[in-house]
Amino acid sequence: MRIFVTGATGFVGSHVARALAAAGADLRLLTRKTSRTEHLQGLSAELVTGDLLAPENLRGAISGCEALVHVAADYRLWVPDPKTMYAANVEGTKALLRLARETGVSRIVYTSSVATMGFRSDGTVVDEETPVSIANMIGHYKRSKFMAEQEAIAAARLGQRVVILNPTTPIGADDAKPTPTGRIVVDFLNRKFPAYVDTGLNLVDVQSVAAMHVAALERGSLGERYILGGENLTLKQILDRMATMTGLPSPTMRVPHSVAMAFAFLDEWMTGRILGREPRATVEAVRMGKKKMYASSAKAERDLGYRVLPVDSALRAAIDWFRAHGYAPES
Numbered sequence: 001m002r003i004f005v006t007g008a009t010g011f012v013g014s015h016v017a018r019a020l021a022a023a024g025a026d027l028r029l030l031t032r033k034t035s036r037t038e039h040l041q042g043l044s045a046e047l048v049t050g051d052l053l054a055p056e057n058l059r060g061a062i063s064g065c066e067a068l069v070h071v072a073a074d075y076r077l078w079v080p081d082p083k084t085m086y087a088a089n090v091e092g093t094k095a096l097l098r099l100a101r102e103t104g105v106s107r108i109v110y111t112s113s114v115a116t117m118g119f120r121s122d123g124t125v126v127d128e129e130t131p132v133s134i135a136n137m138i139g140h141y142k143r144s145k146f147m148a149e150q151e152a153i154a155a156a157r158l159g160q161r162v163v164i165l166n167p168t169t170p171i172g173a174d175d176a177k178p179t180p181t182g183r184i185v186v187d188f189l190n191r192k193f194p195a196y197v198d199t200g201l202n203l204v205d206v207q208s209v210a211a212m213h214v215a216a217l218e219r220g221s222l223g224e225r226y227i228l229g230g231e232n233l234t235l236k237q238i239l240d241r242m243a244t245m246t247g248l249p250s251p252t253m254r255v256p257h258s259v260a261m262a263f264a265f266l267d268e269w270m271t272g273r274i275l276g277r278e279p280r281a282t283v284e285a286v287r288m289g290k291k292k293m294y295a296s297s298a299k300a301e302r303d304l305g306y307r308v309l310p311v312d313s314a315l316r317a318a319i320d321w322f323r324a325h326g327y328a329p330e331s
Contacts, residue, residue, distance in 0.1 A: 001026065001067060002027075002028060002065045002067075003020055003065060003066065003068070003217075004028045004061060004065040005017055005027060005028070005030065005071065006030045006070050006072035006096070007030070007070070007111070008040060009031050009036060009040065010071065011170065011176070012071055012111065012167065012209060013111075015209070015210035017045065018210065019210035027043070027044070027046065028046045028048055028061060028065060029045045030058065031050075036176060052072060052087075052088045053084070056099075058099060062100060063103045064103075065103075066105065066106055067107040068100045068107070068109070069213055069217070070108065071111040073089050073111070075141060075179065077284050078278055078284065079140060086144050086147070089144035089147075089148045090151065093148040094148075094151045097151060097152065108155075108160060108162045109213055109216045110148075110163070110164050111167065113142075113166060113167065114166045114168040114169070114227055115141065115142045116149050116166065117130060117132060117227070118131055119291040119292070119294075120291060120292075121292070123200060123292040124294070125232065126294065126295050127295065127296045127298065128166070128227060128299055134146050140284075141284070149225075156222050156223030157223060163217075163224060164224065164225040164226070165209075165216055166228065167228045167229075168202035168203070168204045168228065168229035168293070169204065170209050171203050171206060171314045171315055172317045172321075175321070181203075182318065182322070183280075184235075185315075185319060188248065189246065189322060190328050190329070191248065193239065193251055194253065196236050196254055196255065197235065197254065198235075198254060199234070199235050200234045200235065200294055201232075201238065201292075201293050202294055203233060203238065203315070204229050204231075205230060205313065205314035208307070208309060208314075212306055215304045215305060216304060221303065224303070226297075226299055227296065227299065227300060228306065229296070232294040236254075241315060242315065245312075245315070245316055245319060
C-alpha cells in the first residue's frame with residue numbers, strides 16, 4: 001500500500017513512518033525545505049517537498065496513494081502570530097481531506113490530540129464520550145486542533161473513511177525539537193526545575209502511538225476517535241520517576257498556580273514580546289495546568305487491540321536520547 005504521510009520529520013511522525021515501513025507500506029513522505037531529515041535515515045521512502053500552508057501544491061504527491069496519514073501539526077504553546085497555526089492545523093487539514101477525496105485516497109488516519117477532550121480540574125478520567133466544546137479549549141493550539149478534528153469528523157459523516165487518533169502526551173527518543181513535554185525532561189536533566197505545580201498528565205510511549213497508526217488503517221471504524229494513552233501521573237510523580245532513574249534531585253517545593261501564572265506572564269512579556277524568543281513558561285501552559293489531563297484508552301483497547309503499558313521504558317529512552325545528543329549532561 002502506498003501511503004502519503006505528513007509530519008514524518010517530527011517526533012511522533014518519524015516513529016509513525018518507521019512503524020508503517022515495518023508493516024510493509026510504500027511511503028511517500030512530506031517534508032518542508034527547512035525540515036531536518038536525520039530521523040528518516042535508513043528509511044526506504046520517497047521524500048516530497050511541500051507545505052501545509054500551500055496545500056494545493058500537494059495534489060500530485062497525494063495522487064496515486066491509497067492512504068493518507070496526517071500527523072503534521074504546528075505544536076507550540078506560544079506563537080507570535082497565531083494565524084499561521086490556524087492556517088496549518090485547520091485549513092491545511094481541511095485541504096488535505098479535500099485533496100484525498102478528489103484524488104481517490106481510500107483510507108485516512110488523522111492524528112489529532114488528547115487536547116481536544118473535555119478535561120476537568122478535579123482529575124476526572126475522561127474518554128471520547130466526555131462532553132466538550134470549543135469553549136473548553138485553552139489557547140490557540142488546542143482550539144486549532146479541536147477545529148481541525150471537527151473537519152475530520154465532518155468529512156467522515158460525508159462518507160470519507162477517516163479514523164481519528166488522539167494521543168495523550170507521547171514520550172521517547174528522537175524528540176529533536178523538543179516538544180513541550182520533552183522540554184520538561186530536558187529542564188529536569190539540566191537542573192532547571194526548582195519547583196513544580198499541582199498538575200497531571202497522561203504519558204504514553206511514542207512507539208505505542210506509532211504502532212496504532214498501522215492498526216487504525218486496518219481496523220479503525222469510520223469517523224471514530226480513539227484515545228491512545230499510557231499512565232495517568234501527576235507532574236510530581238513524573239519528576240520523582242526521573243529522579244529515581246538519574247539520581248538527580250526531584251523538586252520538593254510546590255508553587256501555587258497564581259505564582260506560576262505571574263512568572264509566565266512576565267516571561268512572555270520579556271522573552272516573547274521584547275526579545276522575540278519563545279518563553280520558557282507561557283500563560284497558556286499554566287492555564288492548561290489547572291486541569292489534570294487524565295484519560296482512558298479503553299475504547300482503543302477494545303476496538304484496535306491497543307495495550308496500555310507502563311511508561312518507564314519510554315521515559316528512560318527519552319532521558320538517554322537527550323543526553324546522548326547533547327541536550328543535557330551525561331550524568
